[in-house]
Amino acid sequence: MFIRLLVIIFSSILIAFSWNSFLLPHKVLSSGVAGIGMIISLLTPINTGYINFALNIPLLVLGFVKLGKKFMMNTILSVVVISGALLYLPVKPLSTDPILSAVFGGVLAGIGIGLIFRFSGSTGGLDIIIFLLARKKETPLGTLTFTLNAIIILISGFLFTWDIALYTMLSIYVTGKVIDMIHTSHLKLTVMIITNKGEEVKRNLISRLVRGITIVDGEGAYTKEKRKVLFMIISRYQLSEVKKIIRESDPGAFVNIMETLDVMGSFHRDL
Known part of the structure; x- marks a missing residue:
């Protein structure tokens, strides 16, 4: 718990640093709601x-009602720390080259966001919007993300x-x-x-996640040892929690995590 909070706080400060030191001085924007906030700040004092x-x-309030409480508490912490760090970190360019600033600012922001994803949170804004829209209609999440960023x-x-x-x-890309390197860009994963x-x-x-599990009997091809094979579909924000539970339950378990493009049938969309 302490490590998770520490990582989220550090990552949030890193994101604010990338904005104030690389992006904002050159009027380079981030994606989604953060980008809208940057535009307003550049046009006003x-x-x-x-x-x-x-x-x-408003997104945090709505997300707290509609999405998972643990996920939203981590997200609220991230939003508060990012906003506070933006107030106290100086808006001062570390590079005079806008291309280098866009690249390095994007890298630092990606590291921060990816780490927050790994520890069951988000930076708010775009991710909350995508999740809320995805629960209402079967619109591809990639299309939603692309449209908002465009x-x-x-x-x-x-x-x-x-x-x-x-x-x-360039920075958004x-x-x-x-983020893909540190975590995963896919919303659903098969474990x-x-x-x-x-x-x-x-x-x-089952005691710690709201997810269905399918269990089949397995047998080692060479050892003939009997084992259980469990299948489940999770959201990307549950990945770190699932890994932790498996390590605690059976450190010797073999785990294969696969990208899932779509799901038909009953799938609980809450985080």
């Missing part, structure tokens, strides 16, 4: 920290310059790639667990 927090308040890039081009819009596109302690693993997973 209001600090980005105040705007970021204000824009996230709007940010177009606004950047019209308000500032098209060079800045391209820098913004780099951030996404780094296959091969274990000698099937009942214990099942019991611990």
Whole structure:
């Protein structure tokens, strides 16, 4: 618990540092709600920290009601720390080159966001919007993300310059790639667990997650040893928790995690 809070706080400060030291001085924007907050701060004397927090308040309230409580508590912590750090960290460029700033700012932001994802949280804004929309309609999440980010890039081009819009596109792309390296960009994952302690693993997973589990009997091809094979589909934000539960239940379990493009039938969409 302490490590999770420490990582979320450190990662949130890292994100704020990337914005104030690399992106904002060159008018390069982040994605989603954060990008909208940056636009407002660049056009007004209001600090980005105040705007970021204000824009996230209604989303946090709605997300707390509709999404998982643990996930939202971690998200609230991240939003508060990012907004506070934006207030106190100086908006001062570390590089005069906008391309280098877009790349390194995107890398640092991606590291921070990816770590927060790994520890069952998010930075608010875009992720909350995507989850809420995805629960209402079967719109591909990639399409939603692309559309929201495209709007940010177009606004950047019209308000500032098209060079800045391209820098913004580069930064968003780099951030996404780094997040993929640290965590995963896929919303749903299929987990296959091969274990000698099937009942214990099942019991611990069910007690701590709202997810269905399918269990089949397995046998080693060479050893002829009987084992249980558990299958379950989870959201990307549950991945770190699932890994922790499996390690606690059976450190010797074989686990295969696969990307899941879509799910038909009953799938509980709450986090």
